Amino acid sequence: MANVISLDSILGVGELKAAAEAPPTAAASGCASSSCGSSDGPADMAPEVWEKVKNHPCYSEEAHHYFARMHVAVAPACNIQCNYCNRKYDCSNESRPGVVSEKLTPDQALRKIMAVAKEIPQLSVIGIAGPGDSLAAGGKNTFKTFEMLAKKAPDLKLCLSTNGLALPDHVDTIANYNIDHVTITINMVDPEVGQHIYPWIFHDHKRWTGLDAAKILHERQMLGLEMLTSRGILVKVNSVMIPGINDEHLMDVNKAVKSRGAFLHNIMPLISDPAHGTHFGLTGQRGPTAQELKVLQDQCEGGAKLMRHCRQCRADAVGLLGEDRGSEFTIDQIEAMGEVEYDQEAARTYREHVEGERAGRHAAKAAAQADVAETVGTEVQPILIAVATKGGERINEHFGHAKEFQIYEVGPKGAKFVGHRRVDQYCEGGSGDEDALGGVLSAINDCTAVFVAKIGGCPSQNLKDAGIEPVDRFAFEYIEESALTYFKDYAERLGQGAINAREGQDAVIRTGAFTARRA
Numbered sequence: 393m394a395n396v397i398s399l400d401s402i403l404g405v406g407e408l409k410a411a412a413e414a415p416p417t418a419a420a421s422g423c424a425s426s427s428c429g430s431s432d433g434p435a436d437m438a439p440e441v442w443e444k445v446k447n448h449p450c451y452s453e454e455a456h457h458y459f460a461r462m463h464v465a466v467a468p469a470c471n472i473q474c475n476y477c478n479r480k481y482d483c484s485n486e487s488r489p490g491v492v493s494e495k496l497t498p499d500q501a502l503r504k505i506m507a508v509a510k511e512i513p514q515l516s517v518i519g520i521a522g523p524g525d526s527l528a529a530g531g532k533n534t535f536k537t538f539e540m541l542a543k544k545a546p547d548l549k550l551c552l553s554t555n556g557l558a559l560p561d562h563v564d565t566i567a568n569y570n571i572d573h574v575t576i577t578i579n580m581v582d583p584e585v586g587q588h589i590y591p592w593i594f595h596d597h598k599r600w601t602g603l604d605a606a607k608i609l610h611e612r613q614m615l616g617l618e619m620l621t622s623r624g625i626l627v628k629v630n631s632v633m634i635p636g637i638n639d640e641h642l643m644d645v646n647k648a649v650k651s652r653g654a655f656l657h658n659i660m661p662l663i664s665d666p667a668h669g670t671h672f673g674l675t676g677q678r679g680p681t682a683q684e685l686k687v688l689q690d691q692c693e694g695g696a697k698l699m700r701h702c703r704q705c706r707a708d709a710v711g712l713l714g715e716d717r718g719s720e721f722t723i724d725q726i727e728a729m730g731e732v733e734y735d736q737e738a739a740r741t742y743r744e745h746v747e748g749e750r751a752g753r754h755a756a757k758a759a760a761q762a763d764v765a766e767t768v769g770t771e772v773q774p775i776l777i778a779v780a781t782k783g784g785e786r787i788n789e790h791f792g793h794a795k796e797f798q799i800y801e802v803g804p805k806g807a808k809f810v811g812h813r814r815v816d817q818y819c820e821g822g823s824g825d826e827d828a829l830g831g832v833l834s835a836i837n838d839c840t841a842v843f844v845a846k847i848g849g850c851p852s853q854n855l856k857d858a859g860i861e862p863v864d865r866f867a868f869e870y871i872e873e874s875a876l877t878y879f880k881d882y883a884e885r886l887g888q889g890a891i892n893a894r895e896g897q898d899a900v901i902r903t904g905a906f907t908a909r910r911a
Contacts, residue, residue, distance in 0.1 A: 792819025
């Protein structure tokens with residue numbers, strides 16, 4: 393078994409098997425947060441729903457620490473144009489929807505999936521997200537790929553993403569192929585707003601523009617959503633936050649998709665770099681700041697459950713969320729491997745390991761939250777903490793090696809994941825890059841502390857000078873329990889007057905940056 397990324401990024405093959413055979417730990421006690429959205433555990437949903445989401449890194453925030461996904465680029469055609477999309481652009485150092493380095497046939501996709509599954513036992517989901525629309529051109533390549541895959545690796549979850557225009561025509565086929573997860577990109581429920589996002593659509597053998605195009609798209613999206621949820625298919629709705637166009641309107645979108653049974657709502661920041669050649673990029677449309685995005689997401693709490701751990705992946709992404717190992721599995725490399733068989737036993741062993749770990753994790757998080765709730769008054773305001781992590785829900789990354797920081801909000805009611813911030817790696821070749829350090833500071837400028845496995849003296853002092861506390865005393869421990877322990881101590885120091893609450897500034901969201909490529 394190669395390249396196993398275990399729960400703490402340390403376990404090897406023998407340890408993984410031993411852990412899987414070990415007796416289970418304490419019983420799960422559900423979610424540790426009172427408003428945890430996609431962090432919900434088995435106690436928060438029907439058993440059949442939990443079975444569908446527990447190993448899906450996009451539908452479960454908890455699962456994204458442990459499980460990998462793979463997108464296969466078999467659907468190049470698209471039936472709409474979005475002002476934030478330009479599929480002609482590709483760069484191996486970019487991570488954003490619609491970008492691929494190689495388009496695949498269904499046969500090539502199957503061979504690639506088999507090769508990836510052999511190298512990455514954490515793989516649990518195969519998705520088709522373009523580079524166009526998975527259901528354009530009749531969804532021929534999409535369904536052919538899934539048909540072949542179901543025979544070779546029936547335990548891998550099937551997932552597709554669509555703009556929804558052609559969705560109503562394919563819901564029966566989706567259900568027949570046992571595709572349990574569908575993502576629809578819905579940026580508006582008011583065509584007056586939509587006409588500023590979509591210049592045209594192609595529907596019923598005709599190109600439509602302006603308000604007419606937005607009306608048709610809206611009607612088809614709502615119909616498709618209702619048809620899917622009526623069949624028990626889990627739907628995640630993606631929405632791109634575009635300041636000045638649909639930012640305030642997305643609260644209405646959240647309510648509308650919740651009323652139609654959407655399982656999750658993922659509000660993503662606009663990627664608008666002019667270098668990508670999109671309409672919004674070339675006309676100067678800005679994306680949101682970190683605080684603008686968080687405020688909107690917080691305002692939507694109570695509506696459809698929110699996904700906050702999205703990485704806006706490439707249409708050929710491979711690996712854990714926040715990394716992309718696609719360059720290890722090009723067509724030429726796959727051809728050189730010859731025939732590869734799926735090792736279902738390796739995947740099963742890893743999943744059993746995760747199951748055993750999860751039970752104790754739920755109980756430990758609940759206990760830590762209860763301790764904070766008993767000892768910290770509700771008048772203490774929540775704080776944000778940045779975490780350097782390689783995965784497994786642990787603080788296990790060196791500050792200088794981090795290419796992203798996961799952001800947790802910690803307060804009297806508990807700790808919850810609220811986002812991530814991409815950064816340039818500070819330390820390469822044994823020395824620090826001051827420019828990169830400035831980028832890190834701007835990315836976590838709203839945080840009170842940063843948790844790391846290790847940090848050097850120079851960046852540590854720079855963080856302190858910026859009012860951000862570097863914390864390495866929880867190295868290799870679990871994130872949420874450590875965050876709650878820190879918050880309890882923070883509240884005590886605050887009450888004693890030893891420290892002052894930090895007035896954090898707004899932070900910069902860096903979108904479209906490639907992250908966590910493996911050496």
